[in-house]
Amino acid sequence: MQWLDNHFGITAKGSSIRTEFLAGFATFLTMAYIIVVNPAILSEGGLDFGAVFVATIIAAIVGSSIMGFWANWPVAMAPGMGLNAFFTFGVVLGMKQPWEVALGAVFVSGVLFLILSLTGLREWVINSIPKSLKLGIGAGIGMFLAIIGLKNAGVVVDSPATLVGLGDFVSLPVMLFMVGFIIMVVLDKLRVPGGIVIGIIAVSIVGWLTGTTDLAGVVGPVPSLEPTLFKLDIQGALTAAMVGVVFALLFVDFFDTAGTLTSVANIAGKIGEDGKIENIGRAVVSDSIATIVGALFGTSNTTSYIESAAGIKEGGRTGLTAVVVAVFFFLCLGFAPLAKSIPAYATGAALVFVATHFMRNMLDIDWDDVTEYSPAVLAAILMPLTFSIANGIAIGFITYALVKIASGRAADANPAVLLVAVLGVLHYAFG
Numbered sequence: 001m002q003w004l005d006n007h008f009g010i011t012a013k014g015s016s017i018r019t020e021f022l023a024g025f026a027t028f029l030t031m032a033y034i035i036v037v038n039p040a041i042l043s044e045g046g047l048d049f050g051a052v053f054v055a056t057i058i059a060a061i062v063g064s065s066i067m068g069f070w071a072n073w074p075v076a077m078a079p080g081m082g083l084n085a086f087f088t089f090g091v092v093l094g095m096k097q098p099w100e101v102a103l104g105a106v107f108v109s110g111v112l113f114l115i116l117s118l119t120g121l122r123e124w125v126i127n128s129i130p131k132s133l134k135l136g137i138g139a140g141i142g143m144f145l146a147i148i149g150l151k152n153a154g155v156v157v158d159s160p161a162t163l164v165g166l167g168d169f170v171s172l173p174v175m176l177f178m179v180g181f182i183i184m185v186v187l188d189k190l191r192v193p194g195g196i197v198i199g200i201i202a203v204s205i206v207g208w209l210t211g212t213t214d215l216a217g218v219v220g221p222v223p224s225l226e227p228t229l230f231k232l233d234i235q236g237a238l239t240a241a242m243v244g245v246v247f248a249l250l251f252v253d254f255f256d257t258a259g260t261l262t263s264v265a266n267i268a269g270k271i272g273e274d275g276k277i278e279n280i281g282r283a284v285v286s287d288s289i290a291t292i293v294g295a296l297f298g299t300s301n302t303t304s305y306i307e308s309a310a311g312i313k314e315g316g317r318t319g320l321t322a323v324v325v326a327v328f329f330f331l332c333l334g335f336a337p338l339a340k341s342i343p344a345y346a347t348g349a350a351l352v353f354v355a356t357h358f359m360r361n362m363l364d365i366d367w368d369d370v371t372e373y374s375p376a377v378l379a380a381i382l383m384p385l386t387f388s389i390a391n392g393i394a395i396g397f398i399t400y401a402l403v404k405i406a407s408g409r410a411a412d413a414n415p416a417v418l419l420v421a422v423l424g425v426l427h428y429a430f431g
Contacts, residue, residue, distance in 0.1 A: 008072060008318035013269060015317040020074075023316025024324025027076050029194030030307035031325075033350050034060070034078045035332055036200060036342045038299065041084045041148075045092035046099050047298060050223025053336050055297035058225075060329040063290030063302045068322030071282035074268055074312055075261065076325035077290050080303035081354050082141035083252055085148050086389040087300040091245050094388055097236075102245075103228075103295050104237030109249035110291030110301070116254065117284040128416030133396055134255055135361040136376025140383035140392045141252065142358025147384040149351025152344040153177040172212050173345040176203040180349030188353075193310055196353060200346045207343050217337030228298025244427045247420070248390040253301045257287045260304040268312050306357070371407055375400035394424035 005011050010020060039052035056079050063077030091102040115121070147164075150156040154174050159165035167174055180203035187195030208215040237246065261283050264270075270278045283304070290302035311321050362380070366372040379396025383389050401421035404413040413421075 004320060007069075008320045010318050010320065013317035015315060017320070019315040020318060020320040021324050023074065023311035023314040023321045025328065026193040026314045027305075027308050027311030027316070027321065028325045028328040029197060030310040031076060031078055031305045032194065032328075032332070033196040033200060034081070035329070035335075036339045037081070037347045037350055038079045038084050039339065040342065040344070040347050041088050042300065045088035045102070048223075048227035049340055050336050051225050051228040051298050053339055054223050054225050054333065055228055055294065055299040057329050057333055058297050059290055059294035059299050059302040061326045062293045063286065064322045064326040064329070066286040066289055067283060067304070068319030068326065070319075071279050071286045072319035073261070073270065073279065073283050074316040074318060074321035075264060075283065075304050075308040076311070076322050077287065077302050077304055078329075079294060079299045080253065080256060080301050081351075082145055082256075082358070082389065083249060083301040083303065084299075085145055086248065086252070089148060090388045090390060095241070095245070097242070097245075098233065100231050100233040101236035101242065103232035103298065104234040105242050105245045105249060106301055107232050107234055107292060107295035108237050109246050109253060110288050110295060112246070112250050113254055113288035113291060114285065117281065117288050124416070128414050129255065130372070130400060130412070130417065132365050132372040132376040133379060133400055135365050136379045136396060137252070137255075137389075137393055138361035139359050140380035141389060142355040142361070143380060143384040144387070144389060145351045145358065146355035147387075149348040149355065152351070153348030154345070155348070172210065173207075173343070176206055176212070177345040177349050179203055179206075180346055181353055184349065184353040196350050199353075200342060200350055203349065204342050204346045207346070208341070213343040214341065216341045219334045220337040222333045223336045225297060230296055231298065232295055243423070244390050244394060247423070248393055249301055251393060252389060253287070253291060253303050257284055257304045260306045260308070264306070264309050264312055269317055371403045371409060371412070375403060394420075394427060397421045398424045
């Protein structure tokens with residue numbers, strides 16, 4: 001095992017192979033829900049559940065392996081929450097675009113992400129976007145996930161009078177949703193790794209036993225990738241109608257990754273004495289490559305998971321932690337029948353619980369400056385109410401630019417903000 005120590009620098013980081021393994025297992029447990037939730041969301045847009053199940057795992061394996069072996073970060077990767085919902089409900093069902101075109105947009109956004117990651121543009125972009133908008137968009141994605149989860153579970157329903165209303169709260173599916181959500185909250189409070197997975201499985205078992213939903217099986221052959229493999233339509237993604245979609249995918253993926261990496265850098269011991277983050281360039285390149293590969297196989301953007309903090313808290317300090325995560329994802333390939341049997345109220349509870357974590361972004365917004373928090377809050381609110389992440393981003397930037405200019409603080413609206421705002425105006429005027 002000396003070669004592992006030499007390659008990852010395990011001893012130098014004050015860790016051990018055993019610690020890295022346990023850390024990888026802890027991270028895997030906290031993010032394994034994506035194996036069920038991602039194909040459940042994308043299949044609503046017409047993609048084959050089994051193919052997306054495999055594509056999700058492949059994207060996680062590729063991304064986590066590159067992040068581990070090459071970048072040497074203890075951060076795991078998989079298709080991102082929020083981005084998958086935007087793919088299905090915003091692009092495919094909302095804009096009526098074929099899912100092949102949506103996959104093409106994911107691929108293009110990944111290529112652009114790679115270009116940004118390999119050039120000095122990365123720092124320029126990161127430093128140009130106002131912090132308040134980044135935080136507001138993050139919170140908005142949380143609310144977007146929440147309304148999808150609540151809708152799928154039957155907790156909220158459409159209402160001609162009030163747009164949305166409360167569903168049948170005493171029905172078994174809704175009650176199981178509540179039980180699952182409470183389990184996840186309590187286990188998270190007790191710091192039990194895998195609380196989301198435990199909650200999903202617990203309420204699913206009750207559903208299977210009561211006949212609320214059927215159990216199709218536990219293990220089976222690995223599903224075919226053929227329905228989605230290389231089915232992306234890149235040409236269709238390179239149209240005027242898809243410019244906003246590509247930008248939205250790129251924006252959310254890029255800043256989600258940057259936010260995750262900077263958040264865990266300190267506790268992972270990745271900040272040097274000069275204050276710079278070690279191997280940050282390789283980390284973001286790993287993310288962009290994983291997105292490109294995921295699109296080729298049939299899934300939405302792959303991103304770095306903040307849940308990796310669970311493994312880092314367990315002592316994970318090197319890329320071996322991420323590689324261990326990749327191994328556990330590989331072992332899940334034979335559980336497609338079980339994944340397909342998970343009911344919507346179980347995955348809905350997971351969506352809403354994950355949404356609560358996104359909402360923490362609102363805490364760090366500058367609440368003393370109305371020109372900062374108002375556009376951020378507007379962007380957040382519009383995402384669930386228009387069922388579109390892209391609308392929230394575009395209108396948030398437009399509002400931010402106009403508010404700053406009108407209040408005599410045009411300098412705050414830097415070139416990047418103005419560019420996005422102008423693109424947003426053009427989109428609504430001529431798109």
